[in-house]
Amino acid sequence: MLELKSRRLCVLDADVDAPWMTGAGPWGTRAIANISGGTVEGERLAGEVLRSGADWFIQRADGVMALDVRAAIKTHDGALIYVTYEGRIHAAPDVAARLFDPDQQESVDPSEYYFRTNPLFETGDERYHWLNGIIAVGVGRLRPGGVNYTIHEII
Secondary structure, three states: OOOOOEEEEEEEEEEEOOOEEEEEEOOEEEEEEEEEEEEEEOOOOOEEEOOOOEEEEEEOOOOOEEEEEEEEEEEOOOOEEEEEEEEEEEOOHHHHHHHOOOOOHHHOOHHHOEEEEOOEEEOOOHHHHHHHHOEEEEEEEEEOOEEEEEEEEEO
């Protein structure tokens, strides 16, 4: 039997501006939140999240928030890495109400909601070429003014 294994790649902590709400559309309520910076900390991948992209997310009618994110990382040694990911956030209605209330958000334990992403990396820098060929999964949590992911490389 094949077994799914992973190892920790990094922790990505991104600062995100307040979203612009475009309103309800045919697929749900769309919003756009610009990425304004952040950090990446890991043994093999470390640096900063550049002010470079955004999350184009949609709150679907079924209560699931669908993420569509694009960002750039500058590593501690100067490499530029493009990262894109989709993801899902969902929670019971009472948890979601607290999670998206800025005054209560910090009190919501990440175990109370589902927040997963699938980051894909792209770079031309030979030192990080290995990132172009991996699959990763991020386990996220919302925090005031941003998001935090522990990203695991699937091996």
